[in-house]
Amino acid sequence: MAVYTALGPEQVSALLARYDVGELMALKGIAEGVENSNFFVETTKSKYILTLYENRVDPADLPFFYSLLKHLHDAGCKVPRFIADCDGQWLQEIAGRPACLIEFLQGVSVTTPTPAQTRSTGTALGQMHAALTGFRETRPNSLGVTAWRPLAESCTAAGLESIQSGLAERIADECIFVETHWPHNLPRSAIHADLFPDNVLMLGSNVTGLIDFYFACTDATGYDLAIAHSAWCFSNDGGSFDAGLSVALLAGYASAFPIDVPTRDAFATLLRGACLRFLLTRCYDWINTPANALVTRKDPLAFLRRLDFYSDDANIARIMGQLH
């Protein structure tokens, strides 16, 4: 949530001169997305987001993201395209950083989703998975099931205990559970892997854009749905599950992309895995980010509470009942 690299209009105008996008009219650093520098750019022709990739995004992954968004856009999904300059180049350099000019999409990211908004999000996610059945490019999931145990170890038991007593053992047990039960026979494709409300633009109850694909990778579509379920169906602190939002998300998704039997059978494990992934990355960031740093630390325990919820058979039975 911060602009890391300062950028003058002189630099931006020089960049825009390579494109057929008109003259620079406004330039504002904006707080958006993962750890990139983002600028709102208005020209005489249209509006754009200019993204400068800082350390967290590997430039070698950008062609995958470009192809993915082009494929989704061509299939009619609402995602922002990377804009190519007059020579067909979409990857640029500015201020010594890889940079892309990206379509600006209207819409806002809701903070307290309604059932109608959650249903629309489920539908958009299902449509995305349907559109990706023909997409052949792949990117390994560096934060997938095999990454969780090493991530827990890099947090160290002492670090985890400093967040909450007993957390190290709980996470170790959960790693064993998900590694033992993780399904390897599920339909896979490119997935968003981070579909929180922050990353969905809406006008009213309509989705106008899925954004921030920088965690997108190849993994089980059901895991993507599980991530969205953990992200959309709870209060922000994870303390309160909203069954109505859960029904809405799952029904919306299933209307666009059928939930196959192996995915359904594995859904409890996928949900627990989704919680473990965000619990662990939040623990890691919590332990390794000074409290007064530029980046706001997100509460890891909000995902421990979700994990507790999904570890209760009665709750899982309720969710499974909504899958039909």
Add this chain to the structure above:
Amino acid sequence: MAVYTALGPEQVSALLARYDVGELMALKGIAEGVENSNFFVETTKSKYILTLYENRVDPADLPFFYSLLKHLHDAGCKVPRFIADCDGQWLQEIAGRPACLIEFLQGVSVTTPTPAQTRSTGTALGQMHAALTGFRETRPNSLGVTAWRPLAESCTAAGLESIQSGLAERIADECIFVETHWPHNLPRSAIHADLFPDNVLMLGSNVTGLIDFYFACTDATGYDLAIAHSAWCFSNDGGSFDAGLSVALLAGYASAFPIDVPTRDAFATLLRGACLRFLLTRCYDWINTPANALVTRKDPLAFLRRLDFYSDDANIARIMGQLH
């Protein structure tokens, strides 16, 4: 350069419902201005800036800023107006903070001004002073000449010495100089008091907006010109004076607002006072802001170098030669 308060679209839509501005279409936290939280707001009708006032702006000063901007706008100056809601209220509350919806002006803040851009800025400042001769509301300058000695003392000699050896004595001497020579017979009006390139929006060489009036106060117009001179006519680090920019700024200003004899006679002192003001507030911030804090600390020595330049009689003679 940061968004301090998080704001959801639900809150913003509820606020906008009081106005005749259409429906919310986009909401982005932006990095702009002094220590307020600023949001880019696009509606079905227009674009706005939503500003939430954090600690640094006293809500009791907002009526002065409102009147000042209304007066300037009505006089044809390019400044952003505070928008009133359907009941005529321009001061709102959101997320527990005083907040105002403000016109969005196109244009960008240049980082390396050209002579033509600097001349336009001088003209806009002169036009602003001309427009303010009839403006009767006042606000004391809390960072004026009488504030500098207490500000130096609150930095403490040890604090100043930690920035550069000899700085405490240099500042003490300079306080004596400006207090002794400060003119009290100059034309006064409301002044901007912070007209750095950051606070001027431009398209090409045309000024499209003077912004960020939150230091505006009642003081000598010549002091406002001196601040702009120190802000526009040097390299960012203060190490290099650009005589061409100085000619441009002063000629542009004089074309719109004549520089009277008492102001001309006192200009060397006003220039040194302007440097002392920014040197001192930057020293204070440097000493009192952790190096890793959210706010970027600005180099105090960039204004010590400007002060050195203006303390040299040969340099002042050169600038005085441009005042005719």
